[in-house]
Amino acid sequence: MDDKVWFAELTMQEVKEAAKANKVIIIPFGSVEEHGSHLPLCTDSIQPEHVAVEAAKRTGSLVAPPIRYGVCTTTRFFPGTISISFRSLYRLAAEILEEFIRNGFRRFLLLSGHAEEEQMTALKLAAHNVMRRHTEEAKNGKLRVMVCSDYDFAYEFRGKYFSELDGHGGTIETSRVMAIRPELVKGKGNKNFQTLPRFEIIVEPMKFWPDGIRGDPAEASTEKGKFLNDHIINELVKLIDALKK
Amino acid sequence: MDDKVWFAELTMQEVKEAAKANKVIIIPFGSVEEHGSHLPLCTDSIQPEHVAVEAAKRTGSLVAPPIRYGVCTTTRFFPGTISISFRSLYRLAAEILEEFIRNGFRRFLLLSGHAEEEQMTALKLAAHNVMRRHTEEAKNGKLRVMVCSDYDFAYEFRGKYFSELDGHGGTIETSRVMAIRPELVKGKGNKNFQTLPRFEIIVEPMKFWPDGIRGDPAEASTEKGKFLNDHIINELVKLIDALKK
Amino acid sequence: MDDKVWFAELTMQEVKEAAKANKVIIIPFGSVEEHGSHLPLCTDSIQPEHVAVEAAKRTGSLVAPPIRYGVCTTTRFFPGTISISFRSLYRLAAEILEEFIRNGFRRFLLLSGHAEEEQMTALKLAAHNVMRRHTEEAKNGKLRVMVCSDYDFAYEFRGKYFSELDGHGGTIETSRVMAIRPELVKGKGNKNFQTLPRFEIIVEPMKFWPDGIRGDPAEASTEKGKFLNDHIINELVKLIDALKK
Amino acid sequence: MDDKVWFAELTMQEVKEAAKANKVIIIPFGSVEEHGSHLPLCTDSIQPEHVAVEAAKRTGSLVAPPIRYGVCTTTRFFPGTISISFRSLYRLAAEILEEFIRNGFRRFLLLSGHAEEEQMTALKLAAHNVMRRHTEEAKNGKLRVMVCSDYDFAYEFRGKYFSELDGHGGTIETSRVMAIRPELVKGKGNKNFQTLPRFEIIVEPMKFWPDGIRGDPAEASTEKGKFLNDHIINELVKLIDALKK
Amino acid sequence: MDDKVWFAELTMQEVKEAAKANKVIIIPFGSVEEHGSHLPLCTDSIQPEHVAVEAAKRTGSLVAPPIRYGVCTTTRFFPGTISISFRSLYRLAAEILEEFIRNGFRRFLLLSGHAEEEQMTALKLAAHNVMRRHTEEAKNGKLRVMVCSDYDFAYEFRGKYFSELDGHGGTIETSRVMAIRPELVKGKGNKNFQTLPRFEIIVEPMKFWPDGIRGDPAEASTEKGKFLNDHIINELVKLIDALKK
């Protein structure tokens, strides 16, 4: 039942029972970030929220209120990007985990639709430091935390069904949004396979990457999106089942 | 049109146009917090999100992704409350404002459904400090920020149509949730008009306030909720119109 | 005896005995802040210091060295205001409380003559967080902290003996300073009842509030001040007696 | 005139004039710290406050509200010591300097009666960093800050009129307090010339220094105190005169 | 000439000339971290220091004093690991960059022998934020910073001359240390190809990875090490040449 999936739609008493049942808490993280001329700023938010809800339904887990603001480094100077600092994301993730632990929960999946290195490191660092503050429970396996991106699974098909170079706002991402919120896709962006310099720190990505995307959105389709989302949901269900053991 | 109301559903190009049009940005803040046995944890989030969307529709404004995690002091030790620190909320609000300013926006309404002193002070302090960093624009009126709670308006009817003592999870709040998401209201909580000590710092509010609410939810009705929400939306429209001048 | 009232005038040995006797520690907080053309910058400091000393004499309590620097938001850009940051006041209050606890004290009254929201929130947040670090003692009532402003009591007479709109530097405040340090009152300021915008964040209060006061200082008198101070002292004595139980 | 010496006793208008006259601001810093069985905790506060007021009278300077809480490392675990953190003292000093600068003042003397390395370093670091934020004015000599302890001058007589080993709570300090607030001196403490280990970090100074003092307070006299205070005041007047150039 | 390679071996005057010549500054970062039973804790430090010096010699660049303490997450609970926090490494890197910029340098290569995600993110974040503080120079190409690991190049041969799974303390790393400081290699560690869980946050890596290495050190040789180091030096020379343009 949908109404049992969102943690924040429970009442005080229902939380007590959920904690007693040791339910897995999925916390979705996203970004508010340019995704080319054809995808919305919330692209990295609606994807993990969608697969989190589906995986929660299948596993009897709960989805915490999503954090849609993320750390955006590469795209920061494109219009529409609203980036928060590494430290703020780190603090938020750590504080929220601690509060769920205080409420009696011990199984967590932090799922980020925005997979940039700074974002993922902030989440992992938060999880690490929270676990160290609860060393005993962490060592005996009572407290368990996983951190991943849905793109850890989506990109398994690059070089297979999709271009090896497909990325931000490309075929995979456009397909997934078409399958989730088709009305938010506005036409097709331009194909773009240019790359950023490998090691240089860049403050003007537009020079290298004028459309703000990487890949060929014209290749996207709802069917591809459904296939990808289903695959991710299946993988998340496996992770959650592993957490429940 | 709904799809034009949510900032994060715009594309990169649409953001540029919205900034050029100097659209007002409404940022909703809430809490994840016990609201008695009959209301969901997201009570303080869905209320400002609802009125923000309605006011945005009427005024051509944009609603930024909500921050549903807030600072909860009084209710912190009840089950279900997930509180973040004052400093984290302060940082988030300040960083988000700075990013919108970098994107060209200059008119802001920070609207919090959670009206506890710590929450409101964090938001006001963030707004103050951001304005000081942009002193010139703040002084000549180019940059303008308002901070309020929908409860600044809802409580105008206390001592009039509602008990002077109505508060957290009481008649007003229950009515408003009934008008917005009726399926989330689970029965009626117990009437409770006990008060907390006036000056003493309390770590166990349950002693004074066993049900976690204040007021009489049995008096709530959808009609009262609609009346209240309409009033608040009207007041927000006035504030936004003033901001647009 | 006066010399027993000030904590910092005790010797090392006298502190040990005072801690053994579980004496209440009153910590006065103030501000250095414009109060119109007729009142000194230390107006919000000398009031709580005066009533704290009197209440301490009557209850055998101790007064800690006052913190005269406070957080001033509204008046910050008037001449004479020396404001510290929210975080610095928060840190100071929390560190001082922790040190008194380390010395064996367990009963505290934080009393601020400056009652602006940022100031009071910093003090309450500090007290809350210190109590959480001593959860056991906080829950079993061994450690108790109250936070209030003398204006919580002084303003009980607004709308009764004084204008409902009397405020910063008005009749009440001028009267109280006349009763405490008459030589610091320089003539009478102008009457002023203008208000600041309700929700807008203001960086130039002078536009709305040219004299920096609210109320009618010409109505002030030493008698009114004595009456107010006596009332506040009586209320503080009640709070301290409650703390001593 | 005394009432013109304390900055916080000025009104808003008087501050404007004082800033225009480029008056030197003296900021006294102290400690709340054991000083043996015969001296009060505020020993390090009343000394700089006394000499600051006298030097201000002679030079037409202003004394800011004192900060009586300091950083106490050596004496921290004796009864009565209320120490704040290095960082809090640093922040306070820097913020207060910045606010005076915003008000138009440009000449400062930070005077600490507590001369422990951590305390002095915090003040100097604050002054350095504030000057760096105003590099232009610092380089052309418009902004000038001095940081010293009254003990920089008092200890000039060690090995001359006083024991080379005289220190905390010894002959010099006891004499000075006798000359300032004789009623706060309670008998004579025991002579003690033991030293702490030179390089080892100590958490239990009582092992080495049971009485919490160093020196022979029985040698103290009001006359010696007056002589020392006069010498210090003369030296401060010279520093202030140099600042005024 | 060796003595011209180390920045800190220059005198004040030589620094001025080096800044005028716009020399590239290479800053080596390492770790103090277990590397199995056969390699020293400084394994990740001596490798980047060695290749940095060689590349500097060939390009007329300067090597800044290395930071040998790094952020170690995976190996933290093995004996010998001395990890600093993410924030401390971030601060160090940012402050050092700022100081070199203040001294007139504008070309930087941050080279880390420790390639763990937290370490690399801290360095990249520091570089990004420093560039943002110098936006103008960053945009017009006057200020340029590259961040890489020597393992970005060493691992290009995995799946080619070395096992795809070779890693921490394996054939590649052992070979490289043999070519640089052969006396520090103590026998051969055990072959180990076990992996850590992909997404789970681990506080006891010893469970999965008892020897603290990944790969087969018995396959290592001085020749392989020389080959690898030469390749890396060549790649670094190319990066530095690109920076010098």
Added chain:
Amino acid sequence: MDDKVWFAELTMQEVKEAAKANKVIIIPFGSVEEHGSHLPLCTDSIQPEHVAVEAAKRTGSLVAPPIRYGVCTTTRFFPGTISISFRSLYRLAAEILEEFIRNGFRRFLLLSGHAEEEQMTALKLAAHNVMRRHTEEAKNGKLRVMVCSDYDFAYEFRGKYFSELDGHGGTIETSRVMAIRPELVKGKGNKNFQTLPRFEIIVEPMKFWPDGIRGDPAEASTEKGKFLNDHIINELVKLIDALKK
């Protein structure tokens, strides 16, 4: 044996044994800082590193990787100085100590070749706070930390064999570097005995101190340097022997 002196050249297993043997850990701190026209920037780093290694050899102690970046206030605006903040040095020292403690070590000597007040205070504050976090072990003498500068010993000969005014880059320092790394001494700097103002905070030391040194480097000799270094090593051996008790 040299290879047993450097902590970071041990393997994981050797660390375990060293911790079991409760070996003293010496942590050298330096600076990257102008030392006149004749001495290298690393002057304050190579001195403590040299004497630390010698003292470690004689006492069976271990030397941790040096921190060559220090806090430079006086010399900050001379070419070549790369200063880090007080807070960064404090954090580094505290984190490194905590990690050694986690690894089982309990005896520490922090040795700084840079003896400026800010540097020494940061190290002492770090040591103090780490000891307070381990109060029990600190009180019963299991955990012991010493903090000193090699200049605490070198300057014992001022006013005896060397000028009372000899200082930064003077006879003593030049001699010591001649005895350690003669090839780094470039000619003789100019004699300079000017002093900085005693209390004023200075942002342009060049005005007072054009050559960046204090003393007469022409008086330096390798023999004097050897004598000084030997004396310091002997004193360090005594401290370490005291720590081992």
